[in-house]
Amino acid sequence: MTSIQKYYGITGPVPFENVTVDTDNLMFLDPHVIRLRGEPDHFAAEAVRCLDSFFDTVARAVMSTDPAARTHAESDLQRFTEPWETRLGMAETGFSGHGAASDIGTRIWEAMNTDLEALLHLGILKNIEELPLFVEGVDRDITSDITTRIVFGPLAAFTKQMLDHYPEFSTQPHQTAEFDRQVWDPDQHTWAIERVTLPVTDGKALLLVPRGWTRRNLLMSPTRFFETSLLSYVQGEQAVALSNGKILKTPKDRLKQQPTLQRGRKTHLQVALRAHAAGSNLLELFRTFVADRFDPPAELDAA
Structure with a gap:
């Protein structure tokens, strides 16, 4: 396995993820990491703008x-092609492992039109990074793939x-090339085709990812949400409340x-709605916990 730095002979610290170029890397683009990076990271800020524009x-x-708006939005969700340019994720469990991209959308x-409509x-x-908490089959690999396509422009x-x-x-012998790629236009709220210049490794386009944007597990993973x-x-x-004023809490294990607290998206939805009815926003509590x-990581900028 050859890393980007080894392949190109680049030495020293670099501001991009130094993934291997000849195989998928078990790292995943995390939209919530990008959100928390935010300003003053220009690329993160623009990526968040794309993510929010798409989700909104x-x-x-x-x-x-x-009907026209609904048809257009459903079509937008069905245009997530396999984002192999980053070399992130796991090919066997990405889009190819979960059926066609249109099926994921x-x-x-x-x-979103059934169980999640109330939450909306x-x-x-x-x-968008909260979808894995409530949609079965959408976890770190699918989230990473979807995020990559939405923030492809940045x-x-x-x-x-x-x-x-x-x-x-x-x-030489390395080269770059121009490619026409689908990108999300956050101003027009639609997909567009943009010509981009990318490095080429072994005949395949390579898309670089800022260092610190990836993780092995999502910050807002279903497991973390449930456990915390x-x-x-x-x-x-x-x-x-006991007679002596102390509060007795049931241990998490x-x-x-309890039958009503089985691990899974159904439990997440039920408890989130129940919490809202009682005046608590469970997702906001989780966002604060994660933040x-x-x-x-420090020093993300190029030297």
Whole structure:
């Protein structure tokens, strides 16, 4: 396995993920990491703008009665082609492992129009990185693939900056090439075709990813949500006040044995709606929990 730096002979620290170029890497593009990077990271800020524009477009269509808007949004969700340019993820469990890209989009569209519609109307579900908490079959690999396609434009712009900064990418025998790629236009709220310049490794385009944007597990993973915010909320729900003023809480391992708290998206949805009815926003609590523990890597900029 050959890393980008080894393949191109680039030495020293680099501001991009130094993944291997000849195989998939077990790292995943995490949309919530990108969000928490935000300003002053220009590329992260633009990527977040794409993510929010896309999600808002689909969410508004779900809550709309306009047939044209609904048809357009469903079509937008069915245009996630395999993003092999980054070398991220796992090919056997990416789009190719879950059926066609259109099937993934249809699954998300159907979930947002049924089980998740209440969360949208209540303003609980706000970001694309929260879909894995409630949609079966959408986890780190699918989330990474979807995110890559939505933020392809900012990633291509970052790659172009790296090409300008590191001449090794275009020094013989290495070369770059122009490609027509689908990108999300956050201003027009639609997909567009953009010509981008990318490095070519062994005849295949390479898209560079800013260092620190990937993880082995999502920050907002279903498991983390269940183990932390959800079970903590239920502990409070079922807490008993003793005569001496102390509060008795059921241990989390015992909560997991309750039939109504089986691990899974159905439980996530039920508890989130129940919490909202009681005046608590479970997703907001989880967002705060994750943000408080986020420790971004230092020195992400190019030297």
